[in-house]
Amino acid sequence: MNLISRTWRSSLGRKYVMALTGVALVMFVLGHLAGNLQVLGTPDLINGYAHFLKSKPALLWGARLGLLACVGLHIAAAVSLHLENKAARPQAYARTAANGATTASRTMLVSGLIILAFVVYHLAHFTALLPGINGVGDFSKLTTVWHGEQVADVYAMMILGFQVWWVVLFYLVAVGLLFMHLGHGVSAMFQSLGFRNHLWWPRLTWLARVASIAIFAGYALIPLSIYLRMVGADYAARARQQLAREMAAPAAPLAALPQPRQ
Numbered sequence: 001m002n003l004i005s006r007t008w009r010s011s012l013g014r015k016y017v018m019a020l021t022g023v024a025l026v027m028f029v030l031g032h033l034a035g036n037l038q039v040l041g042t043p044d045l046i047n048g049y050a051h052f053l054k055s056k057p058a059l060l061w062g063a064r065l066g067l068l069a070c071v072g073l074h075i076a077a078a079v080s081l082h083l084e085n086k087a088a089r090p091q092a093y094a095r096t097a098a099n100g101a102t103t104a105s106r107t108m109l110v111s112g113l114i115i116l117a118f119v120v121y122h123l124a125h126f127t128a129l130l131p132g133i134n135g136v137g138d139f140s141k142l143t144t145v146w147h148g149e150q151v152a153d154v155y156a157m158m159i160l161g162f163q164v165w166w167v168v169l170f171y172l173v174a175v176g177l178l179f180m181h182l183g184h185g186v187s188a189m190f191q192s193l194g195f196r197n198h199l200w201w202p203r204l205t206w207l208a209r210v211a212s213i214a215i216f217a218g219y220a221l222i223p224l225s226i227y228l229r230m231v232g233a234d235y236a237a238r239a240r241q242q243l244a245r246e247m248a249a250p251a252a253p254l255a256a257l258p259q260p261r262q
């Protein structure tokens, strides 16, 4: 307990907390991207993956609680370090762009808080499935048959969800901010963990840049390719009709729609 409170009281300790929780969050962002990219394959692929995750509640809830703890600690450390810096320097610098600070580094707190607001919307959109906020209808009615079992049709939910222009725009803005946040955050994380030396620093800043570009490209590809009807357009049209029928009169589940050929 003593070690925990001593770590939290020192600003160096809080920087470590930010860096280590940052590592965990980047791992989640990478894993989540790999999972979501399966939407570019057949419907069975992502529906099977989502069903697998939901069929392991202990694993799912363990990961969710761990993620929530990381997000909470990451934000608490960031806000308290920010307030401490402000208190130590009550008068702002006359030139805010001084010392070679980039826009990304000066707006870390703001970009982080907007990403948090996006995640809250995103959870309501795709996890809690609140019907009023997706511009389509009740996603919880979208089910399909996967290996003889009735499961949630996550594929239909994603392709219908990303045919709505303002949803796509919101996601693109959020992943753009995530790109800015990670571009600076990943190199700051390496610095806090003590890797700032002549040998490693140029390599690590390069790695941070490449990783944030890859994450941006991967996350932007999903809503864009769906919105441009390059993915799942036929399936979406049938799912939309099925949803309309379902809303009018609850009927049989969205039976296994024919899988599009890849």
Ligand code: HEM
Pocket (backbone or CB within 6 Å): 029, 032, 036, 050, 060, 064, 067, 115, 119, 122, 123, 126, 127, 154, 158, 171, 175, 178, 219, 220, 222, 223
């Ligand atoms: C194109 C971008 C994205 C897509 C298509 C996407 C898709 C999804 C889907 C389908 C789910 C629900 C999974 C389910 O319950 O079956 C989900 C959950 C989630 N997403 Fe995303 N996501 C995207 C971007 C992001 C980003 C950028 C973040 C974080 C910065 C994020 C964080 C989360 C979290 C925390 C959950 C909750 C996981 C859980 O249910 O435990 N997502 N996402």
